Amino acid sequence: MQIDLNADLGEGGDADEALLGLVSSANIACGWHAGGANAMRDCVRLAVQRGVAIGAHPSFHDPDNFGRKEMQLPPDDIYAGILYQLGALSAIAQAEGVRVVHLKPHGALYNQAARDPAIADAIISAVHDFDPSVAVFGLANSRFIAMAREAGLAAIEEGFADRGYRSDGSLVPRAEPGALIDDEDQMLEHVLSMVRDKRVRAVTGAWVPLDVRTLCLHGDGPHALAFARKLRRTLATNGIDVAPASALPH
Numbered sequence: 001m002q003i004d005l006n007a008d009l010g011e012g013g014d015a016d017e018a019l020l021g022l023v024s025s026a027n028i029a030c031g032w033h034a035g036g037a038n039a040m041r042d043c044v045r046l047a048v049q050r051g052v053a054i055g056a057h058p059s060f061h062d063p064d065n066f067g068r069k070e071m072q073l074p075p076d077d078i079y080a081g082i083l084y085q086l087g088a089l090s091a092i093a094q095a096e097g098v099r100v101v102h103l104k105p106h107g108a109l110y111n112q113a114a115r116d117p118a119i120a121d122a123i124i125s126a127v128h129d130f131d132p133s134v135a136v137f138g139l140a141n142s143r144f145i146a147m148a149r150e151a152g153l154a155a156i157e158e159g160f161a162d163r164g165y166r167s168d169g170s171l172v173p174r175a176e177p178g179a180l181i182d183d184e185d186q187m188l189e190h191v192l193s194m195v196r197d198k199r200v201r202a203v204t205g206a207w208v209p210l211d212v213r214t215l216c217l218h219g220d221g222p223h224a225l226a227f228a229r230k231l232r233r234t235l236a237t238n239g240i241d242v243a244p245a246s247a248l249p250h
Contacts, residue, residue, distance in 0.1 A: 003195050003235065004156070004214035004245035005228075006137065008057055008106065010035035010043040011066075015225055020046050022228045023217060024244045025053040027104045027137070030085035033059035033067030040092050047098075053244035054093055055102035055137070058085035060109050067107035068174070075122040078109075082126035090130075101246050102156065103127055104137035114142035114170065124151050135245060140210045141169040156245045159194045159212035161187050161231065167202040169210065178203040184227055188234050191215060195240055214245045 006025040009016045011034035020026060020043075028043045029035035035043075047054050059067035061081060082103075090100045105113055105123060113120045120143060127134050128151055138144040140157035148155035162181045164172040172179040181187050194200050194215070199207045217228050235242060 010039040027057035059106035078122035102135040114139040
């Protein structure tokens, strides 16, 4: 049994280097919600040193809200914005002798793509036109995943170690009770249910089937690194190997 562990990096936190020793895929901010040219280059270089797969983490152009405010933009604007951000990170990666192998939308863009076919299509089209061998990460069971596969892209279903789920498989919005899981034991049980049993318990108590191939570890919490280390030990104890999503069947 195998799983990919990913983390969002280059967002101004101080845990990037430590997290790169624990994850197998890095989603690197492309400057529109956080980061910038130097941060992207630093993250790419560190990822290369540790053998971590490199992915783009594009967002709405909204640094004031860290890309977490929903926006209603024309699909053509979203398409161009994805190409812009993906191209910037790809140029830096190429200069370091590697390539971008996946893309994971950030924040509000991620959540809107999971439910809005027009936004999903704009992202998918941009990735396909840029390089159809680039995989996309998206919310497990979402329309975004289904549409990406219909377009011929490798679509990697993602789960969240520290987020609560609704009974329809969507994430509980951050402003609502149950959105964030901060109890370490609960998080570990949550993860093992997803990876080993292919299901997750929603905040309603119902079980939701999920077949996740990558897990997101957020690095901005006060205990994020300690949890990430314990998670790696727990996965190993349960016979679950960690490998980049590009190396896993999908």
